[in-house]
Amino acid sequence: MRYDVAIVGGGVVGCALAYALTRYQLNTLLIEKACDVGFGTSKANSGVIHGGHHSRAGTLRGDLEWAGNRQWLLLCRDLGIGFRQVGELMLALSDADVPVLEEYKRQGDARGVPGLTLWDRQQVRDDTPSITEDMVAALYAPTTAVINPYEACFALFDHARANGLRVALDHAVTGIAAVQDSWVVQTQGGDFEADFVLNAAGLYADEVAAMAGVGTFDIHPRKGEELLLDKRLEGIVRHIIFPCPTPISKGILVIPTLDGTIMIGPSAQEVTAKDEVTTTMEGGSEVFAGAQRLVPGIQMRDCIAEFAGLRAIADGDDFIIGTTVAHGFVNVAGIQSPGLTAAPAIAERVCAILRDEGLALRPKTTFVSLPAVRARFAGLTTEEQARLSAQDARYSHIICRCEGISEREIIDAIRAGGNTLDGIKFRTRAGMGRCQGAFCAWRCMALLAQERQTPLHTLTKRGGGSWLVCARPEEPS
Ligand SMILES: Cc1cc2nc3c(=O)[nH]c(=O)nc-3n(C[C@H](O)[C@H](O)[C@H](O)COP(=O)(O)OP(=O)(O)OC[C@H]3O[C@@H](n4cnc5c(N)ncnc54)[C@H](O)[C@@H]3O)c2cc1C
Structure with missing residues (x-):
């Protein structure tokens, strides 16, 4: 079969693309090298749907963060994905941090993010007494939420499959060749022909672009270690607690997860290997120190699991979304944080690009909705x-x-x-x-x-x- 669109990569971005494209009368294929979707960076992250005020204006990350936040709200309702709008508190730990909070508030206000409010020390202490006494003020953002990223991937993927998505799991893409007016995507399990190829290969998007002869950027992995804490601590914080961000990272957070555990992290460490997801004593200690700075009651003995994920950082530090000189080959690359948040908005943008490139997007008259994800028996x-x-x-x-x-x-x-x-x-x-x-x-x-x-x-x-x-x-x- 010749496909209209082949998506390379089944992370949250690939799954969101598949979900969006299967709403149209298209033959769409998703090719993933792992045995399941969401097994790359998309399962190893903080699960935060960012509030819309974090990323700089004038960047794709900034534009798509807020749009993605709004879309998850609807998607989670429609697909029955767990979604909890817990809100966030970004803390100033010294007077010098306060202008940074004000800057983030201005950034969000300008984008139309509702409810951003500066809280004084007493307001924060009244709301969350476990927060460090060293805090001087906080920026409250009610729009920030938590989801389970893997649950989101499965829900998007299952719906796409129910609506005609063809799937090649365990198929690593090894080559991409232009043939007349289409592409042949070579994999370990056979070749597939498609008019359009969407490169959503996460950490390997630079290598996949190079296979198509348009390797114009590099992806650098930046590791983040996270620790999960026992449910004994449930309720220690009601909102996600952020420190004042730095230019390379949002910092180490304290996150009340959807399932009642507390997650702390991530760290931010440049690494060279794209599979370097080991957890280390140093990383764990750094995460603990960072979390205890915000919420001193957190103890090492409450840790039940550790994991690490790799952010896919592209040259230029922004998402790379768009056409290339090779007609029909579209990059959806460098999707670092807030990529989980932005994923549905990224998919919408890519659909618009495909339409502009001449792909007819005719909506299906019927779209199969699966029953909402079952409520947990417990x-x-x-x-x-x-x-x-x-x-x-x-x-x-x-x-x-x-x-x-x-x-x-x-x-x-x-x-x-x-x-x-x-x-x-x-x-x-x-x-x-x-x-x-x-x-x-x-x-x-x-x-x-x-x-x-x-x-x-x-x-x-x-x-x-x-x-x-x-x-x-x-x-x-
Ligand atoms: C520690 C950490 C915390 C984060 N926290 C947040 C957060 O709280 N909120 C937020 O919005 N964002 C967060 N992010 C960012 C977010 O996780 C990513 O932006 C997002 O998961 C990227 O999704 P993706 O689909 O592009 O990549 P991936 O999930 O990595 O998917 C890419 C897929 O492509 C496949 N692939 C690669 N090469 C090939 C090939 N040759 N052939 C076939 N398949 C291939 C891979 O197997 C993989 O499944 C965090 C990231 C990290 C590392």
Whole structure:
């Protein structure tokens, strides 16, 4: 088949593009080298939908942050994605920081971001007593929200698939060749022909652009380490707490996540390798020190997990979105922070570019809406839980004790496409609680093996060679 559009990369940007394009009468293909969507930077970030006042005016990052914020509000409602508008407090820890807060307020006001208010010390202390006594003032932004980024990727992707998206997972793009009036995208699993190629390959977008002969920029990875803290601390902050930002980073934040944990981070460290996602003692200590500066009650012993993600920083420090000298090849590159926030607005902008390039965007007369993401069993009332358990006993068999995830929810996640341990974890939260999967990992593996009718030793944590157990000598390999 010759596709109208091939999207390279299934991060949040690729998924948002797929969702937007499948609203039109187009043949759209998404090509992703990992075994699932959202397994790159899009799963390893802070999950903050920025308030609209953070990025500088006159940049793509600035223009698309606020537009994206507004769009997530609607998308999350339409697709049933969890969304909590927790608001943010950007703290001034000295009088010298106050003009910076005023500058951010001016920036947001000019863009039409509502509700930005400067709070004095007493207002902040009354609102959030856990904040450091060293704080002198804060900028309050009610528009800032939190989501689960992987849940968002899956919801966008599942809707796009239900509306005709063709998908090639586990297909790394290895070459891109222009042929007459179209492109041939070569992958490890075969070739695909498309009129337009959208380069949404995150950290590797420079290499994918070079494959098409338009390698005019470099992507530099900037690592951010984050720590997740136990639910014991739930409520220690009501809003996301920001320090005064620096020119290279928004700083280390204290984030009340959608699921009731507290996340702290990220750090910002230039690295050379695009797969350097190790967590380090130094990084963890820096994150703790940064968080304790804002909220001193946070303790090292509350840490239940650490992870690192890599921002894709392009030359020029802005997003690179647009056509190239190679007709039909469009870059959606350098999508560093606030890329999660901006993703739906980026997709809208790319649709406009494709239209200008001559692609007919005829809306479909029908668009399939999937049922809203199921409410978590653990969050239902006792009556609702009893009703569901009476319908299917697998609801009353709890697999993940920390998060209260039932067998039925794990099975649903596997049937929805979770084909690895991480695929199940990110779809259900099984393994994300205090014990980090020590209790439930093998139970999830047993269910996956049973559903896929495959031996345990063929299962992986996140695809590729990330096998979980060895084959028994007597088992065929
Ligand atoms: C620590 C950290 C915290 C952050 N916090 C926030 C935040 O709170 N709010 C916010 O708005 N933004 C945040 N960001 C930024 C945000 O996470 C990114 O902007 C966003 O996830 C980028 O999405 P993407 O789809 O461009 O990239 P990715 O998610 O990396 O997706 C690119 C995809 O392309 C695939 N790919 C690469 N090469 C190939 C190939 N050759 N063939 C096929 N597929 C390929 C990859 O496997 C990957 O899945 C943060 C970033 C970091 C690192």
